[in-house]
Amino acid sequence: MLRVRLTLKGYLVTGFLIWLPLAVTLWVLDLIVSTMDQTLDWLPGSWQPQSLIGFHIPGLGLLFALLVMIFTGAFAANILGQKLVGFWDALMGRIPVVKSIYSSVKQVSDTLLSGSGQSFRKALLVQFPHQDAWTIAFLTGHPGKGVIEHLGGEEYVSVYVPTTPNPTSGYFVMVRKADTHELDMSVDDALKYIISMGVVTPGQKTR
Template identity: 55%
Template sequence: MSALRKWLLSGLLVIVPLVITLGVLNWIIGTLDQTLWLLPEQWQLWLSDHKVRGLGVLLTLAILLVVGATASNFVGKRLLGWGDAVVRRIPVVRSIYSSVKQVSDTLFSENGNAFRTAVLVQWPREGVWTIAFVTGAPGNEVAEHLGEGEFLSVYVPTTPNPTGGYFVMLKRSDCIELKMSVDEALKYIVSMGVVVPGGPATVAVKPSNP
């Protein structure tokens, strides 16, 4: 029975990651295939009849490359600036657009500082440590109420789903910057500490003093 249990667990460790990965890829491809409505109707009918999948990924990448190339030249920048100014004049829409644009600029800009540094912080109480990510620094009115000292805006993700978490502001002196990359830190969090950056760690337990 112990051998059967061991084989079952080994099989799960192999199959579960593959099934989840294939499921996520299938969802992504299916979602991107929705962009095929941009193609001529005859092409859409032909692709539907022949059940060709994955072209939505190529079409999406092509659109992103074209838009990125256009936005990188002088004329494209002028057009984007004009469009941005128009959108910001529309009530309600400008609030949503401004918030989303600010977040995307911070996350995807080459000069952004979000999720670029992994730190070690005490959370949710003193003496309990976890890994978090620096997203910036408090400013304006918030910084005025925090008092003396330099503070950092920190995102504390949950495990094993890092898309949920907590936004807190901590003193820089309370954050220990780690040498591991953001990718390594995310793997460490998602695996609940099983995948240790740099290889398996050996925990030495010191005997308590009598």
């Protein structure tokens, strides 16, 4: 009887390990598609797919959002588009409260997504949360002039220390450059290492 229980437990764990990655993947994809489908609400009621063809097509909102972003990027690439984007940025920068949020988000997105940006380009090993512990962090830049004045003569770097298994939250800290070690791994491998809580090591193949 005990052996049967152990066998059933083994089958249960094996089945769980097989279905869990698939279930999470499908859940994330469904969340993305359902969220992007809401962009169709921007269209007038008579232009929405439900009104034109009589039924809802899952994923059509995602396609619509991608097309909007592609056409927006193509339009902003020419001289007229650049002038309009500059005018829009200037307009948003004059609205109280809105300008603080808009300018902050724009600066972060431009830094992270720009091809010429250097943020999140290097994975570092840093001491955190104390000197006897080490964790993986990402280089985000260097402290500003007003901060450097209070840090002494040593060189400091700004790093982002993500939490696990959710790397979208974390800590922004400034550490001595001499106390960091640049890792020979890509940012993607470092993120996988963090999300898996150290289970999936860089270079390890997943089954």
